Amino acid sequence: MQLVWSAATTVVVIALVALFATDTLRLPRGSGPRLAGPASALNGNARVVDGPLPEPRPLSPAQPLRLWIAGDSLAGSLGPSLGDMTAATGVVQPVYDSRVSSGLTTPGFFDWFAHASREVARLQPEAIVFVIGTNDANLEPSSPTWKDDYRRLVENMLSILVGSTPRPVYWVGAPIMKDTGLSAHVRDVNAVVQDVIAQHPEITYVDSYSLFSQADGTYSASLPDAGGNPVLVRAGDGIHFTPEGGDRLAAAVFKLLDARWHILQQAVPGAAKHVVQTKGSTQIPGTSRSPGSYRRSTGTSSTSRGVTTSTSAVSATSTPTTTTTHGPPSTSTPPSSTATTTSKGTTTTT
Numbered sequence: 001m002q003l004v005w006s007a008a009t010t011v012v013v014i015a016l017v018a019l020f021a022t023d024t025l026r027l028p029r030g031s032g033p034r035l036a037g038p039a040s041a042l043n044g045n046a047r048v049v050d051g052p053l054p055e056p057r058p059l060s061p062a063q064p065l066r067l068w069i070a071g072d073s074l075a076g077s078l079g080p081s082l083g084d085m086t087a088a089t090g091v092v093q094p095v096y097d098s099r100v101s102s103g104l105t106t107p108g109f110f111d112w113f114a115h116a117s118r119e120v121a122r123l124q125p126e127a128i129v130f131v132i133g134t135n136d137a138n139l140e141p142s143s144p145t146w147k148d149d150y151r152r153l154v155e156n157m158l159s160i161l162v163g164s165t166p167r168p169v170y171w172v173g174a175p176i177m178k179d180t181g182l183s184a185h186v187r188d189v190n191a192v193v194q195d196v197i198a199q200h201p202e203i204t205y206v207d208s209y210s211l212f213s214q215a216d217g218t219y220s221a222s223l224p225d226a227g228g229n230p231v232l233v234r235a236g237d238g239i240h241f242t243p244e245g246g247d248r249l250a251a252a253v254f255k256l257l258d259a260r261w262h263i264l265q266q267a268v269p270g271a272a273k274h275v276v277q278t279k280g281s282t283q284i285p286g287t288s289r290s291p292g293s294y295r296r297s298t299g300t301s302s303t304s305r306g307v308t309t310s311t312s313a314v315s316a317t318s319t320p321t322t323t324t325t326h327g328p329p330s331t332s333t334p335p336s337s338t339a340t341t342t343s344k345g346t347t348t349t350t
Contacts, residue, residue: 051166053202056261059091061271065261068123069096070116071131071172072103076283077246078131078172078253083275084289085254089263090271095123097278103135104153116160119278126168127261128161129253133174133193134239137185147192154196158203170204170256171197172249175212176219178238183219204256211252212245223248235287243289 059065067086069079079096086092097119102110112132120128136150143149161169173190177183190209197205212233214220221234225248233245241249258264 053166053168059261059263059266061090061268061273064091064093064273065257065263066124066126067092067094067129067257068119068125068127069094069129069131070119071098072133072135073098073100073282073284073287074134074172074175074241074249075131076100076281077241077243077287078129078249079277079281080275080288081243081246081250082129082253085250086257086263087273087275089266090268090273091266092257092263093273093276095125095276095278096281098281098283100282100284101135102132103139104132104157105136105139105150113156113160116157120160120163127170127257128167129170129172130157130161131172132157133189134177134182134186137174137182137189147188150189150192151196154193158196158200162203166202168202168204168260170206170253172206172253173208175208175241178219178221178234182239206249206253206256208249208252211249235284240284240287242287246288 057063065086069075069082071078075096076098079094079098083094083096086094099110099112102112104112107113158169158171161167171193173193174186177186186209190207194205197203212219212223214223219234219238221236221238222230222232225231231244231248232242233248234240235242235245254263
C-alpha cells in the first residue's frame with residue numbers, strides 16, 4: 001500500500017511540474033522582505049503597514065503549511081483545484097471558503113471583513129489566497145470618489161489578511177469577462193487593487209485577467225494548455241471557470257507558493273492531506289472539480305482522498321470554528337465572482 005501511495009504522490013509532483021512548463025509567471029522582485037502590518041479593519045481607516053516577513057519554515061506531514069483559500073464564487077473553482085494540488089504533496093493543509101455573489105462593497109449580503117477576521121484568528125493560516133472583485137465590478141460607480149472608497153476597502157481587507165504577525169497574501173484579480181462592458185469595469189477594479197498592492201512590495205498580485213485572455217488580449221472560452229491543445233476554461237455564462245479553468249489558475253498560484261516554500265522538494269509520498277471545505281461555503285454548480293478528480297485525471301491515484309467539510313482547525317495548536325451563512329439569493333443566471341493573486345507588490349502575469 002505504501003508503494004501505491006508513493007507512486008501516486010510522485011506522479012502528482014511530476015504533473016505539477018509539467019503544469020509549469022509554460023513559464024507565464026514573473027516572480028516577485030525586490031530585496032529585503034516586507035509585508036503589511038496590523039490595523040483595525042472595520043474603522044474605515046485601516047492601513048497596511050510594511051513589516052518583516054518570516055523566513056519560510058521546513059514543511060512536513062506533521063507540520064504542514066496552513067493554507068487558506070477564500071473569496072467569491074471563483075474561489076469555488078480555485079479552492080478544490082488548488083486544494084487537491086497542494087494536499088497531494090502531503091506537506092500542505094488547504095482549507096477553502098467560497099461565497100457566491102460576495103464582494104467587498106456588499107457587507108450587508110456577506111461581510112468579508114468580519115468573516116475574515118474570525119477565520120484568520122481561528123485557522124491561523126500561514127499563507128492566504130484571496131479571490132474577489134468581479135461582483136464589485138458589477139456595481140456601476142455612482143460616485144466620483146468610488147476609486148478612493150474602494151482603495152480603502154482593499155486596504156482594510158489586506159490589513160486583516162496580513163494580520164499582526166505578517167503572512168504572505170496572494171490577491172487574485174478578476175479575470176477577463178465575455179461581456180466587454182463588465183470587462184471594462186473589471187479592469188478598473190483591478191487597477192485600484194494593483195495600485196494599492198504596489199505600495200506593499202511583499203504582497204503578491206496574480207493577474208488572472210491576462211492568464212485567461214488570448215494572446216491579443218481578447219476573451220475566449222477555450223485556451224491552449226501547456227501542450228498547445230485547446231481546453232474549455234470558462235463556463236457558459238462568460239464569467240465563471242470550468243473545473244479545468246480552476247486547474248489553470250491553481251497551477252499559476254501553486255507556482256508562487258512553491259517558489260517560497262519549496263513544496264515540491266519537500267513532498268512526502270503517501271501522506272496526502274484532505275481538502276477542507278469551510279461549512280457554509282457556496283458554489284456555482286458545474287464550476288468545480290469533484291473530490292479528488294484532479295488527481296484521478298492526472299493519473300496520480302485510483303482513490304480519492306476526498307473533500308472534508310469541517311469546522312475544525314487545521315492547525316495543531318488551535319481548534320477554530322467556522323461561521324455558517326445563508327447562500328446567495330437565487331438568480332436566473334449565475335452571479336459573478338473573481339479570482340486574483342498578489343505578491344510583493346509585483347504583478348505576476350500568468
